[in-house]
Amino acid sequence: QVQLVESGGGSVQAGGSLRLSCAASGRTFSSYAMGWFRQAPGKEREFVAAITRSEYNIDYADSVKGRFTISRDNAKSTVYLQMNNLESEDTAVYYCAAADRTYIMRESLRWDYWGQGTQVTVSS
Numbered sequence: 001q002v003q004l005v006e007s008g009g010g011s012v013q014a015g016g017s018l019r020l021s022c023a024a025s026g027r028t029f030s031s032y033a034m035g036w037f038r039q040a041p042g043k044e045r046e047f048v049a050a051i052t053r054s055e056y057n058i059d060y061a062d063s064v065k066g067r068f069t070i071s072r073d074n075a076k077s078t079v080y081l082q083m084n085n086l087e088s089e090d091t092a093v094y095y096c097a098a099a100d101r102t103y104i105m106r107e108s109l110r111w112d113y114w115g116q117g118t119q120v121t122v123s124s
Contacts, residue, residue: 002026002113004096009118012086016122020081022096022115029077033099036070036081037108038092038120045095049081050104059104063089088124093117 008020020036035050049060049070058070069082079096097111105111 002098004098004113004115006096006115006118009120011121014088014122014124016086017084020094022079024077030074033101033104034072034079035097035111037095037097040092045108047106052104057104086122088122091122093119
């Protein structure tokens, strides 16, 4: 089992920045691929970014590419999502996810563990 706790959400104006953190506990963090997803009101949960356990492979949704950066610190059992140049369309609850796999994938159903989510609100 892996427990995930997100933090760092909040309200920001368009063009601003936020950094989300996801602290993991339980089994060895370094053995998990990690990802970020988001869900806006009335919409399905969507893929944002993911990183393999070795950081060899990183993937971003087209909508955030060039603005968001995912990273991980295996010594701290934490994954981060740096979000710059935020837009109102980025408003959503952001979820951290973990998967016991060597590869990353965009389908939410293929991730094994989820955090409780953190709200990000961007005002224009």
